[in-house]
Amino acid sequence: MVFVKEVIDETIMEKLEIEPFSSTYKAFCVADMGCSVGPNAFYSTHNILDAVEKKFISEGFTPDQVPQFQVFFNDLPFNDFNTLFKSLPSERKYFTAAVPGSFHGRLFPDSSLHFVHSSYALHWLSEVPQEMLDKDSPAWNQGKIHYTNAPELVVEAFAAQFAKDMGTFFDARAKELVEGSMMVLTMPSTPDGIPLSNVPIGILLNHLESCLVDLAKEVTLISTLSLVYLERMLFNSIHLKLFLVQGLVSEALVDSFNVPMYSVTPKEMRQIVERNGCFSIERMEPTDCVPDPDNPATGYSITMHSRAGLEGVIARHFGAEIINELFERFLERMDDVMLSLLSCYAQGSQLTVILKRRCHN
């Protein structure tokens, strides 16, 4: 994420207001929203604090006049904070705290933060849109697990949930951030006018959907076989595994499963920020994940990455037992999607938004 770092560095140098720190504030408080267990959060924090420090020095502060830093790592209460704490960099130059709770609500006292950062967390919705949970609703998403290639009503339900979630996020942060302070948000994005099915998140969710649907179909088939077949299946490991997940992956269970994830367009993001009204957009641009030529993405690395992100939500719906079988299929069939995945990486599939808390609002 070299490009994100450059954008953040430049904006901090140009736009961060440090004048209040010569008089009003003592510590510079940073919150990382959706930190998971590290180490990405530590890396991002390190980069931000480096840029902030440079800005202070460039304004004539001596190194010992630069404020002390306090970093709050936030994630949901069931995040593994024990692992986070054990892996904290020993050479860090900031005071550390962890804050459990949903960033869709209040987490900090009024005007207590000077910088908020969030990377690859805001695309997770607080919940599946309610319409998707009603079997009789026209938005019931039969045979599908996401809004990619779905009917318009489904797409609208996801978009509305995202707008609502970002609304509560901005409302809470507007109260917690001091006036003039900054917020940097990076998330997966769909460029304006491009269908979701052409960006990585859409391609991967479609791929996952096809693996899940196939699994459900095969399981349904097997469950109708007579018990005479059972003995033979026991000698066939693939069928045995399918038999073991029987009941866990039914077609009905796939119908009621929706990955609570949204890939916002720049246009939508601008509208949501403007509707809130407490923040000015200092910078908003697609910041591509530049592929590392020494370490190119492989089917295996993409599968592991997808598994890390998705297995929690899948296991909560289907049970943890299906995870291995599902991602073995996901990996086996990666060839089907690698070409489209690799060719779409340069199309602006992530967005970085840099906001400033307006004064007197």
Added chain:
Amino acid sequence: MVFVKEVIDETIMEKLEIEPFSSTYKAFCVADMGCSVGPNAFYSTHNILDAVEKKFISEGFTPDQVPQFQVFFNDLPFNDFNTLFKSLPSERKYFTAAVPGSFHGRLFPDSSLHFVHSSYALHWLSEVPQEMLDKDSPAWNQGKIHYTNAPELVVEAFAAQFAKDMGTFFDARAKELVEGSMMVLTMPSTPDGIPLSNVPIGILLNHLESCLVDLAKEVTLISTLSLVYLERMLFNSIHLKLFLVQGLVSEALVDSFNVPMYSVTPKEMRQIVERNGCFSIERMEPTDCVPDPDNPATGYSITMHSRAGLEGVIARHFGAEIINELFERFLERMDDVMLSLLSCYAQGSQLTVILKRRCHN
């Protein structure tokens, strides 16, 4: 701990300075040092915040002028913060954060705390005094696991380590607490002039020592038996258990084990606070654990309580395998010590110290 609550309530009402909150500060920040996994920390925090709120109201603040509260729960990084977060009271009226790290060093930015609380944590030393680790030192604590009934050199080494630890604790807190703010510390204590062997902590450590020493002696005896005996022992569960812990509880291992715990006297505590110089003693008094008549202490409850507090430090030295065997013995022989334990409860075996951060220091 009803009596502690009363002392804290009274002192907050009489001594807490709230004037700066009408202008300078927005949130009232409380730190609980050595919180473990709750729920005691939540109970104490609730009581303190209730008392602080009452003080604000009594000074003419309306309920919505009372500052927001932010509570930082601190313990060592290997504490189980996941459990702490999962058991946070849902009805709490404060923002929560957790801070991993030793309270013998800095944990917070300068002047960022308004109240510090610690209950039953400061009696844990940061480490066993160095002299105790040298087999050739005159302070080598052979056959003993603590300074109770030990030679004067051993007692002095423990006292010096405690004074050093409290020194680093007070140095760090003096920087972190705003001027005029308060600190309430409750810990096991030995009344001036009473030998440690007459207070609960000394009696219990002596009891543990005797169980450990016996275990080591029996194991040493068994390890000298010929293998011919092994077969017979396998039919005797007690001897089998002893055989299994063989090598884990040697006499040498007992000699090198010291429980890093100190029970301070009021006189010593006063000297340590005065040596630091940044805090005034607002109140310092023995606050007895009043036994609950509806729920009297039993051999079982005392054993479970001792095990909860001590098994970590024992397991790190001897291995977790000995814990069950050791505390089974501890419980079996509780009759030997119950009388002295029950009769000494009323003798001021805990100390509550309420300090105020001096101004301009």
